[in-house]
Amino acid sequence: MVRTLQGFIGSSVVLALTSLASAAFVPGNLVVTRLGDGTAVVSSAANPVTLVEYNTTPLSPSVSTLSLNSTGAANKLTMSGSATSEGALTLSADGRFLSLAGYNATAGTASIAGTSSATVNRVAGLVDFNGNANLSTVFATNYNQNNIRSAVSSNGLTNWTTGAGATGGLCYSDTGGANQAQLNSLNTRVVNIFNSNLYVSSASGQNVGINLVSGGLATSGAQTATLLPGTNVSGTGTPSPYDFWFADAGTLYVTDDRSTANGGGIQKWLFNAGLNVWQLQYTLADALLGNTGFRSLAGTRDVNGAVVLYAITGESSSTAATRLTAVTDLGAGSAISVLQTSPTNTAFRGVDFAPVPEPTTMALVGLAALMLRRRARA
Numbered sequence: 001m002v003r004t005l006q007g008f009i010g011s012s013v014v015l016a017l018t019s020l021a022s023a024a025f026v027p028g029n030l031v032v033t034r035l036g037d038g039t040a041v042v043s044s045a046a047n048p049v050t051l052v053e054y055n056t057t058p059l060s061p062s063v064s065t066l067s068l069n070s071t072g073a074a075n076k077l078t079m080s081g082s083a084t085s086e087g088a089l090t091l092s093a094d095g096r097f098l099s100l101a102g103y104n105a106t107a108g109t110a111s112i113a114g115t116s117s118a119t120v121n122r123v124a125g126l127v128d129f130n131g132n133a134n135l136s137t138v139f140a141t142n143y144n145q146n147n148i149r150s151a152v153s154s155n156g157l158t159n160w161t162t163g164a165g166a167t168g169g170l171c172y173s174d175t176g177g178a179n180q181a182q183l184n185s186l187n188t189r190v191v192n193i194f195n196s197n198l199y200v201s202s203a204s205g206q207n208v209g210i211n212l213v214s215g216g217l218a219t220s221g222a223q224t225a226t227l228l229p230g231t232n233v234s235g236t237g238t239p240s241p242y243d244f245w246f247a248d249a250g251t252l253y254v255t256d257d258r259s260t261a262n263g264g265g266i267q268k269w270l271f272n273a274g275l276n277v278w279q280l281q282y283t284l285a286d287a288l289l290g291n292t293g294f295r296s297l298a299g300t301r302d303v304n305g306a307v308v309l310y311a312i313t314g315e316s317s318s319t320a321a322t323r324l325t326a327v328t329d330l331g332a333g334s335a336i337s338v339l340q341t342s343p344t345n346t347a348f349r350g351v352d353f354a355p356v357p358e359p360t361t362m363a364l365v366g367l368a369a370l371m372l373r374r375r376a377r378a
Helices: 361-364 367-372
Strands: 030-033 046-054 064-069 076-078 095-105 122-128 133-139 148-152 159-164 170-174 178-184 193-196 198-202 209-213 225-227 240-248 250-257 267-270 279-286 296-300 307-312 323-328 336-340 347-353
Touching: 046 193, 064 250, 076 178, 095 159, 122 148, 122 159, 133 170, 133 296, 148 250, 159 267, 193 240, 198 240, 250 307, 267 296, 323 347, 336 367
Parallel strands: 240 296, 296 347
Antiparallel strands: 030 046, 030 347, 046 064, 046 076, 076 095, 095 122, 095 148, 122 133, 148 159, 159 170, 170 178, 193 198, 198 209, 209 225, 240 250, 250 267, 250 296, 267 279, 296 307, 307 323, 323 336
16 A cells, blocks of 8 residues: 555555555655666656655655555646656754655656646646645646746745746745745756755756755845856766765765766765865775666764765666665765665656654654754754
8 A cells, every 4th residue: 555645545456666655754764765666667757756755764665655656636747757857855943844756647657757837737746744645736827838847935924946948047936836936047056955955956058066045045036056166076977966965064975977987976075265175085996896886865874973875876867767875874885875876767766865754743652853854954
């Protein structure tokens, strides 16, 4: 049985790729965006999207799934299988919601990223602790005939999205879509919140790297994206930054999907206040994974304070198996473990920690300590 869009337990027969689901996520568990249903190769058409929950201690096969493509639902959320820049999964600043972005289209819709947004609305989705999916935030103008890639929220009422095209870039919408604005037209990949500021990754022009967006958590007006100094200098060829995680104000991890020979992997950056520049310390990669970099990223600290990272590999082919990996950063050369491999005819795209309930609910069920396991947002 799987979670439905409303978070109830379904009773219909489902594919073998799914598993039994509980009514709510378990704080501290991982959630992965999975494209495809196992019956057809992921392609440039609209692919069904499922959120798959995994235990982390110890890691086990999926403990629950949530489909975002329920038959008969008013809105759906599908993604392009060939657009590897799509599918990021992001925890809200308050830890209570997972965000992702896609298309309000039936699975199988051809060349989904090239469709008109007036005909095929783009969607910013929110999923809460109980598995309730809110797909009411749609864009009928933005990301026209182009990709929508990621989303983040501060508290479930706000949504910032990224993508490509003249009507894309960084956009804002409140939940439900009553108020919307394009903030910046920069071709962007992943958006995230740290210390009440928006940051975006980009592989475009002078903004290749991680960028700070002006205006704090801006909801209107033109906003500039300024490259964090130094984050565009690494490896050979053009950097290809995707997801990122601030372990603290002076420590930044960035995934890069170039080949490892050219600098792809999980990069660790430290801020040099004296020089006012971010400096690359080393790149975490593992020969056992092949010559592949990474895209999506989630991070936390263990009981000893060591950084633990979970990342999705960045295979160059949309039909190649993708892998959920883990590494404890003990320095350059730290071993990376493969935790899960995407089943045949599916692909992993995003990873983050499960959302937590509201603080009052957490106190009642004794989950407060598990807040420490979610991604640091500060």
